[in-house]
Amino acid sequence: MPRKSIGAILVVAISTTLSIYAFAETTAEDAAQYRTNVMTSLRGHTGAASMIVRGQVEDGGHLVAHARGLASGASELARLFPAGSNVGESEALPAIWEKPAEFAAAIDKLTNATSVFLAAAESGDKEAIAAAFRDVGGSCRGCHDQFRVAQE
């Protein structure tokens, strides 16, 4: 076996070990904090996008960027809720782990809504954008209603 490929295998082996190692190091607190950070980024995108959708701020091509941010955030949701991560100040309700099918459906809903919104943002069709954005919000709201501690 040529040296180069041995090197490559070693790199893969080491990085695999490292990533397993890194994963093992993720504490419940880290998972909860990471989740909060991703959710906060979603809120940033919806807050910003809403101002463009409502015509308070010029689009300048940035609505698409916020729509992409929402779509990629949505694609990450499934991995944000490892069992046992509702620690500390977490507002995650036990129903997340007790009703996995419903929770997965709530994730799907946002995934679909954000991809429709991204397509609408790319098309520039104002009416489609407004309707799709309302559905994105409805998906956030629907999941929070079932799976997040009620807000004041």
Place this chain on the structure above:
Amino acid sequence: MLVAAVVAAMTSFVWRRNKSLGTGVVTAATLLAAAAAFAQDDLVRRGEYLTAAGGCISCHTMDVAGAVPLAGGRKLETPFGTFISPNITPDKATGIGDWSEEDFLRALWEGESPDGEVYFPAFPYTAYTGASREDLLAIKAYLFSLSPVSQSNLEHDLSWYVSTRLAASAWQMLNFEPGRFEPDAAQSDEWNRGAYLVRHLGHCGECHTPRSSTGVLQADREMAGSVLGEEKIPNITPHPDAGIGRWSKSDIEYFLDAGMLPDGDFAGSSMGDVIDDNTSRLSREDRLAIAAYLMSLPAMADD
């Protein structure tokens, strides 16, 4: 209503003259009948809009996927026990299909059934008493345009001390003053529209205004926040810290439309039903009117 009456009067006028005037007028009569049908359609459409503004669907529809709207059966938990909303589709046996217009007005204005039984204030007739005759009859026309649903009403499950209609009568006698909304001439049309929607049709105070121990809304703390069961209902007066004083008019309008808080978050709560079944179905003008009214309230700190 008025339009329908006028068209009906005109139709009968043409009908009388019809005999002497011949076929040309038959066409006119047919046209007018069509116009009457349009007026009826219009009335029903207006009624549909007002039914949304009245939030009737949230309470009168079961909380399960695929439930038929307005057929009742929704459980409403209160400190006095669990109320189960009745069927208000036009089914004659199990709904309100037999009701006259006067029966309907009496229920929504006075809180009394056609048999003279007094309703519990879990049915917010205390707010609907301010609604106009025209609006309530449009709502009735809409309800009566729906397919009747046969679904029998269930008994409420209440604490012993309120479990009879006598308790409802006593409560009503002590705490209820029927009366229509009177526009305030010193205020703008927008403000008056907002006041009408918030205080009467939209019955926002049922959740957002705190109650006394006997369940009466505290008028001097209108919209200052409340607690219902386990749910804390926020203060929506213009107080900058306790309420929504930092929200712009457009923030309020958009919250009522899409449920988004100004920071981009979306709270899920019983307000979600209000947004889905009521405020998101209103015109932007009506939502702005609601915002204008809320912004005009006295700013109130938390207790």
